[in-house]
Amino acid sequence: MALFARFFGRAVSDAAGYAVGGATEKTLEPALQALVNEAWARAPFKPLAPGDAAGIAAEDVEAYQWAENEAGNTGIGPDRFRALYGEALNAPGLAQLFEAWRRDLIDDAAFEHGLRKAKLEPRWDAPLRGLKEQLLSLSDLANARQQGFVDIARQHAESQAQGLDPGRADVLFELSGLPLGVETMQQAVNRGLTDEATFRQAVREGHTKTKYTDLAYALRQPVLHATDYAGLHLRGWISEEQMNAGGALTGYSPEQMQLLYLNRGRPAAPGQMATAAARGIEGPLGRPVDREQFIEAIKQSDIRPEYGPLLWESRYLYPPLFQITRLVQGGVIDADTGARWARFDRYPPEVVDALHAYWSHPATGKPDTHTAKAQVQLWGTTHRSYLAGESDDQTATAALGAAGVTASVVPQVLALWTHERELIRKQLTAAQVKKAYAKVEVNPATGVAWTRDEALAELVQRGYSHDDATSFLDL
Numbered sequence: 209m210a211l212f213a214r215f216f217g218r219a220v221s222d223a224a225g226y227a228v229g230g231a232t233e234k235t236l237e238p239a240l241q242a243l244v245n246e247a248w249a250r251a252p253f254k255p256l257a258p259g260d261a262a263g264i265a266a267e268d269v270e271a272y273q274w275a276e277n278e279a280g281n282t283g284i285g286p287d288r289f290r291a292l293y294g295e296a297l298n299a300p301g302l303a304q305l306f307e308a309w310r311r312d313l314i315d316d317a318a319f320e321h322g323l324r325k326a327k328l329e330p331r332w333d334a335p336l337r338g339l340k341e342q343l344l345s346l347s348d349l350a351n352a353r354q355q356g357f358v359d360i361a362r363q364h365a366e367s368q369a370q371g372l373d374p375g376r377a378d379v380l381f382e383l384s385g386l387p388l389g390v391e392t393m394q395q396a397v398n399r400g401l402t403d404e405a406t407f408r409q410a411v412r413e414g415h416t417k418t419k420y421t422d423l424a425y426a427l428r429q430p431v432l433h434a435t436d437y438a439g440l441h442l443r444g445w446i447s448e449e450q451m452n453a454g455g456a457l458t459g460y461s462p463e464q465m466q467l468l469y470l471n472r473g474r475p476a477a478p479g480q481m482a483t484a485a486a487r488g489i490e491g492p493l494g495r496p497v498d499r500e501q502f503i504e505a506i507k508q509s510d511i512r513p514e515y516g517p518l519l520w521e522s523r524y525l526y527p528p529l530f531q532i533t534r535l536v537q538g539g540v541i542d543a544d545t546g547a548r549w550a551r552f553d554r555y556p557p558e559v560v561d562a563l564h565a566y567w568s569h570p571a572t573g574k575p576d577t578h579t580a581k582a583q584v585q586l587w588g589t590t591h592r593s594y595l596a597g598e599s600d601d602q603t604a605t606a607a608l609g610a611a612g613v614t615a616s617v618v619p620q621v622l623a624l625w626t627h628e629r630e631l632i633r634k635q636l637t638a639a640q641v642k643k644a645y646a647k648v649e650v651n652p653a654t655g656v657a658w659t660r661d662e663a664l665a666e667l668v669q670r671g672y673s674h675d676d677a678t679s680f681l682d683l
Contacts, residue, residue: 255282299325310340346372350380387413394428434460438468475505482523526552529563536567543567586611594622595629641666642681 279289299305299322309319320333328336343366344352353363360381367377387410388396396402404425411421437454440446446454455465475492476484483489484497491497492504499520506516526549527535536546547564555563590607593599599607601622608618645663660681667677 255279257282302326306339310342343369346370346377346380347384350377350384353381354385382413386415390414390416390424394424397425397428431457434458434465435468435472438465438472441469442473473508474510475508477509478502478506478511478519478523481505482519485523529553529555533563533567583611587613591625594625597629638667638672638680645681 276286276289279292280286284292300308302322305314305319305322305326308314309316314322316337319337323333323336343349346367349358349363349366352358353360363381364374364377367380368374372380387393390411393402393407393410397404397407407425407428408418408421411424412418416424432454434455437446437451440454441448441451451469452462452465455462455468460468475481481497481502484491485502488496491501493501495501502520502523503513503516506519507513511519526532529550532541532546532549532553535541536543541549543564546567547560550560550563551557586607590599590604590611593607594604604622604625605618608621609615613621641663645660663681664674664677667680668674672680
């Protein structure tokens with residue numbers, strides 16, 4: 209009313225108040241609102257609504273007791289306010305509630321309390337508890353069956369629990385996994401391991417568009433590499449046109465095929481070219497092989513071209529050492545020439561020097577080789593005769609002296625031959641001893657002859673008694 213007094217004075221305040229409820233209500237509404245605002249500002253004691261107070265306490269903006277007192281100003285007692293406060297408290301959403309429950313972060317009672325906070329009837333508790341265990345997704349189930357981790361019954365059951373009937377579950381099963389790749393299937397067809405129909409089915413089940421199936425099937429046969437076609441033309445099995453056509457199958461141009469052809473062929477070896485040059489054989493340029501053609505052959509081989517002149521200069525061969533010696537001794541060449549040729553044959557300097565000295569001063573008075581041969585033959589004959597018992601020590605000594613053995617060495621030789629003869633005799637069986645004695649001559653098998661006393665002694669040494677040995681020889 210202070211505002212009315214300011215405009216109309218206290219005397220007309222009652223009339224103004226009446227006018228507010230009358231015809232001037234709309235006109236005076238702003239002024240009336242200002243009066244209401246001023247009145248509440250001078251007496252700010254209006255309580256909050258009980259629900260608002262409960263929400264403030266639930267959010268921990270003010271203490272619970274403050275909110276309870278505030279609700280009491282509107283006539284809400286402590287028990288009723290406690291109910292309002294409980295209703296204002298919230299729980300996590302169902303998704304978070306299930307996640308916390310599955311991780312064992314809350315127990316069953318807390319989960320059910322969360323359902324109450326979500327304002328769900330208790331009738332839904334049991335069905336929602338059944339959702340705690342999550343199922344594999346439909347695609348995972350189909351793939352697990354494809355890989356053999358679950359059987360068809362489990363895939364059907366769990367898929368149906370998610371709203372997918374068995375028929376559609378089988379479709380997902382067929383869609384899961386991929387067949388062998390197109391290239392592998394091409395090899396399988398080539399080896400006769402599968403047929404065209406299976407090949408086409410594999411293409412359908414893969415990610416290749418089926419409109420390319422005919423092309424993929426036609427590409428199953430491999431083609432030779434361009435280098436193979438170049439090699440076949442080089443060996444004369446196919447023509448140049450066929451070589452170019454084969455190379456084109458893998459994208460090679462005729463110019464590239466010509467380079468492959470040139471790169472695969474090689475000329476004759478340096479030694480062969482050197483032989484052709486020495487014999488005057490016609491080369492690739494239509495004339496006898498010369499230095500130019502030889503160097504060109506080196507360029508076309510695997511040898512670096514700078515070594516061509518070196519190989520050309522070393523193309524000649526020189527006679528072996530024994531032929532050089534004969535030429536020097538025959539007077540055809542002198543010692544200096546022989547030494548130079550030996551050096552060309554790669555003999556070391558010390559050998560060349562020794563050969564040169566030998567060729568310059570040949571030895572004289574060489575022994576007659578026929579005498580030496582006769583002495584060797586006499587040695588062998590004496591040796592066989594002594595072992596056979598045909599020669600005694602005196603006869604063998606004279607023969608060895610004639611064979612060139614010095615007198616001081618002869619006893620040593622005879623002692624060794626004696627040991628050898630004893631070893632030969634010990635190698636004979638009792639039957640061979642008897643046979644040698646019976647013939648009283650050199651045994652053809654052993655070359656040894658036996659007397660009766662020698663035969664008896666040998667048998668006794670082998671374990672026979674004297675009587676048994678005598679009886680054995682006389683049988």
